[in-house]
Amino acid sequence: MSEKEDAQGSEDDHAGVRFPPPFIILSFLVAGIMADSPWVTGSxxxxxxxxxxxxxxxxxxxxAKSSVPRHRKAGSNVEPWKPTTKIISDGVYGRSRNPIYLALVLGYIGVAIAAGSIAAFVSLIPCxxxxxxxxxxREERYLEVKFGADYTDYKSRVRRWI
Incomplete structure (x- = not known):
């Protein structure tokens, strides 16, 4: 194994998420807003x-602003297609295992409310x-394999969303 692989993890050392989660959430939001007829959304x-x-x-x-810097400070990757180097369990991660995704969903809901988009709320369910x-x-399976009991203990103490 090269020094680069040792520091960053092997090529297979990731959760297997291929699409950026912000792209997934934004896609559902845009589809929902576009599905509303202009007169419904406008009214x-x-x-x-x-x-x-x-x-x-x-x-x-x-x-999001309180979540993302925790990864940088810990020297870990935010992107789920890159290796996770450690479990972050302090700050907002002591209350939610997925505060970045929760932040993205709050952003989605905020835009849907502001746009008055009923279809965006409906498309939130499949999102x-x-x-x-x-x-x-996928992330949870990866973290359980990589960190074992440390991660399962964290899962037992901290909720997935809120």
Whole structure:
């Protein structure tokens, strides 16, 4: 094994997630908003909805801002197609195993509220299923194999989402 592989993990040392989770979530959001007819979306996109949506989106942004730097500080990768070097269990990771995904979903909900998009809310259901089984499920299996009891103990203490 080369020094580069030793420091970054082998080529197969990742969760097997091939599509960036933000792309998955954004795709469902855009599809949902586009599925709404313009007169429905326009009539529901009121100033109070935009303010409420903006607040929910901002909450997601704050959560993301407190989550991503923890990976950098720990020297671990955020991207699920790269090796995970350690379990991060402090800060927001002491409350949620997936705070970045939770932040992305809050951003999605905020935009859907602001746009007044009913179809975006409907498309959130399959989006969450894809995230749960395609992304999070793969990550959890990978982390259980890589970190064993340390990760299963973390899973028993900290909820998946909230």
């Amino acid at each position: 529901l996109a009121t100033l109070p909805a935009m303010v409420m949506g903006g607040l929910v989106f901002a909450l997601g942004a704050v959560l 969450l299923l894809v995230m749960r089984y395609y992304v999070i499920g």
